[in-house]
Amino acid sequence: MEPAGGQQKVTAVADSMGTVNLLYGIHDRFESYFDPHSFCSQRILKHTEEGSRRRETEVRYDYQRRKSVLTEKNLKTQEAKRVENDLPACVTDVVTGFYYLATQELVQGRSYTFPINDGGKTTDVRATVGEREQLKVPAGNFSAVKVEAEPVAGPLKGKGKVWVWFSDDANHTPVQMRSKLGWGTLVFKLQRIEKQ
Numbered sequence: 001m002e003p004a005g006g007q008q009k010v011t012a013v014a015d016s017m018g019t020v021n022l023l024y025g026i027h028d029r030f031e032s033y034f035d036p037h038s039f040c041s042q043r044i045l046k047h048t049e050e051g052s053r054r055r056e057t058e059v060r061y062d063y064q065r066r067k068s069v070l071t072e073k074n075l076k077t078q079e080a081k082r083v084e085n086d087l088p089a090c091v092t093d094v095v096t097g098f099y100y101l102a103t104q105e106l107v108q109g110r111s112y113t114f115p116i117n118d119g120g121k122t123t124d125v126r127a128t129v130g131e132r133e134q135l136k137v138p139a140g141n142f143s144a145v146k147v148e149a150e151p152v153a154g155p156l157k158g159k160g161k162v163w164v165w166f167s168d169d170a171n172h173t174p175v176q177m178r179s180k181l182g183w184g185t186l187v188f189k190l191q192r193i194e195k196q
Contacts (some may be wrong), residue, residue, distance in 0.1 A: 039092055
């Protein structure tokens with residue numbers, strides 16, 4: 001995460017490894033810009049390479065018009081598309097939603113519901129705080145709080161869960177994330193923490 005003018009910018013990179021990379025390589029870069037006070041997403045930039053698919057995507061959140069505007073270009077065929085969808089007064093995106101959760105009290109049993117939009121239809125997600133666990137990731141050893149998030153309304157209702165482990169301190173740094181997908185399990189682990 002880093003400042004970007006009056007906004008915050010979060011960058012996430014996903015690369016497949018091992019046998020999965022040989023069968024279905026994934027090399028994605030995701031940049032999210034959001035208001036650091038309201039956590040309302042402002043725009044998303046995505047570069048995705050998944051198998052033979054190659055795409056550049058931008059999502060802008062036009063809160064005055066209450067629309068998300070997705071523009072996407074297929075880098076293999078050069079085809080482009082533009083899609084608008086209705087938007088509530090404030091949404092988070094997939095990555096920013098976890099930073100929103102990090103600002104909340106992570107007390108076991110407590111739940112938070114918030115809207116997520118990645119350019120399509122908006123989905124309400126409920127996150128429930130679970131138990132504390134010890135976790136070892138490349139960035140070190142952490143005492144962490146496990147949070148389970150799942151869509152409860154909208155087009156993704158009932159279509160999966162994500163587990164996130166936040167450091168059990170005042171920072172609530174996302175340390176690890178796991179999601180079960182149809183083709184396997186996607187795991188993100190904190191690699192390093194850099195102070196600016």
